[in-house]
Amino acid sequence: MIFSKTFVAALLLVLSAVADAGKVPVKKCTVKANKNGKDDSDNILKAFKDCQTNSIIEFQKVDYNAHTPITLAGLQNVVVHLKGNLNLPKDMATVQRAINVTLNQPSTYATPWFYIHGTDVSIIGSKDSKWGRFNGYGQQWWDIGNRVLRPQLATFNVTGGLLKDLKVIKPIAWGWNLPGKNIRVENHFVDAAPNNATRESTVVRFQPSSQSKPAERLSPTRASPSTLMVTSKPEQFLIRTHLSLLIGFNLSGHNITVDGYYGHNGDDCISVINGAKDIVAKNGYCGFSSHGLSIGSLGRNGANHTVQNVLFKNWTMDGAVYGARFKSWTGGNGFADNVAWEDITLINVSTGIFVTQNYYDQDKGPRPENPTKSSTRISNFRWKNFKGTLGTNWTDGTCISTPCWNYVPGLDEPKSVIFDLYPGTALDLSLSKIDIRTNKNKKNTNVLCDATSLATGEQDTLGFQCANGPFVATPIKNNKPGQGHH
Missing domain, CATH: 2.160.20.10 (Single-stranded right-handed beta-helix, Pectin lyase-like)
Structure with a gap:
């Protein structure tokens, strides 16, 4: 009923097995990086089109600019090695314009920047903490409480899948959405904690009376609009808010195992x-x-x-x-x-x-x-x-x-x-x-x-x-x- 322990090994060996049998050649594609600050989305799409089935796709150990929402569909027997990083746009307006017009299939909560669909698909990151990252540059969104046209990071809608050694760094909003089946996640890392505050850094006092005085803010040098603090007592509330609303995983599929997660969100x-x-x-x-x-x-x-x-x-x-x-x-x-x-x-x-x-x-x-x-x-x-x-x-x-x-x-x-x-x-x-x-x-x-x-x-x-x-x-x-x- 629960994810087979042998499934992951079989998934990772399937490409070499078919190659050894001499039945289906395994194709290899390396995603080209522009290395000039330009959008690499077309290069990503080309690599996945050229290596859509029975393939190994490799991202080099460099930063890729995924500045356009991407759908990667029709994948079959594909292993992706994310040796580098995938960076969303740093500019909020660019993200909002792009997510507003993309045809990526929406999830329960939002439209994903990456939509991945197929059968027997693995995405494997890096053991190195500096690589295998999805960089969302979400801090600036949280600082001003911007909730307009926020994308989900990714939907992994596959049958037979593996996500391993991936890192999500300062996402804008939700992380991974998993509506597929027979999926395993291993060693996942999420950093969505504000850089400029801690859980105890800011306190705002509120009294729900018409006679209430203006809120008193404590520790102002450590505060930001993304971090206000709360407890409540009779006739008094201490309010804290960081408007990130960052979910690590939304799981709506069947037979999914998450084994190994470290996250601040x-x-x-x-x-x-x-x-x-x-x-x-x-x-x-x-x-x-x-x-x-x-x-x-x-x-x-x-x-x-x-x-x-x-x-x-x-x-x-x-x-x-x-x-x-x-x-x-x-x-x-x-x-x-x-x-x-x-x-x-x-x-x-x-x-x-x-x-x-x-x-x-x-x-x-x-x-x-x-x-x-x-x-x-x-x-x-x-x-x-x-x-x-x-x-x-x-x-x-x-x-x-x-x-x-x-x-x-x-x-x-x-x-x-x-x-x-x-x-x-x-x-x-x-x-x-x-x-x-x-x-x-x-x-x-x-x-x-x-x-x-x-x-x-x-x-x-x-x-x-x-x-x-x-x-x-x-x-x-x-x-x-x-x-x-x-």
Whole structure:
């Protein structure tokens, strides 16, 4: 069901195998670099056209200027060696004009700069940290909060694929979108942390009263419009925002494994979205105000969305807003089933485990009506072996309104667990071996959970006391036999 361990080896050897058999010649193409600052997109397109099937395509150890959005389609049995770097335009207006007219197929969130389609396609970067990079020059976008016509970096829509040793440096917005199947990602690196700020660098005080004084900014020499800081207390909110919204991977395909990830990015490191099935994401580090290891969002505008069979295992969440997260919209439909987060280390996070089936855009008004009384159903969710610490303040770098877009009643400090459930639609959830402590390494952490939203009998298998207040572990009773993840 999950990505075969022999698949990658077979994929990398397929070209030499057919060559040795004498049946199909393996063609080799080297992408020409202009080396004069001009756009290399035509050279890239030519190489992929000349070596569309049964080929090895090599980027030299130089910087290539990919200044035009590119579609690379119809690839079959192709191994790409990215020994150099691919650079997007540094000028924001150039990016916006190009992405506005490109015919690249849009993804769920945005139009990709690179659209890659085919069968048995590998893109292999470099072990050298200076090469195998996609340079997005996103810092300037984040500094002014520019969200207009932002491209996604790439869509990898292939059957039988490998992404290995690639680096994404200062992307403009979203990273890789993977809607294909039988794909493996290895040793992926993302640097999307602002150069001019840290998670704790700027604090803006806000009081939601008509008598409020102007915001007081602290540490102004380290601040930028991309970094404002937040906690909330009764009658007072501290707001932080970095407008990068950078997701490492959107996974919507089937049979996908991400093994090895190191990233600093302001949204999800891994986001498993509608259509995803049989997903494993393991052995990763996720930092700088990340929104963590996420399912969703699902069910927007009442959509019928599905996610099945997902495992997140062996991750360190350092300075993240969330460790594990599930998010579905008010009034959604469909389901998410058989999802597990295991062996998660938390360092200075705002919320260890967060689930909401009631998400809505709070900066656009109050919670919308739910005339259908529906929700995206969740079932067979497991959180196992979480350990680590919460931060001193509840923070989220994407807050641009008060309350924050992800606010739930009672969110006034870091929490070990938040369950914001739609009544009766969350079944067979359990937490076990949860050791989340305060920043002072004490166990007196708090949770938010409304017992009236639990389905009948759910408290017996939940593993903690569903009530607003201290985290209290409870025995897990009546566990159904044979349940497990991958």
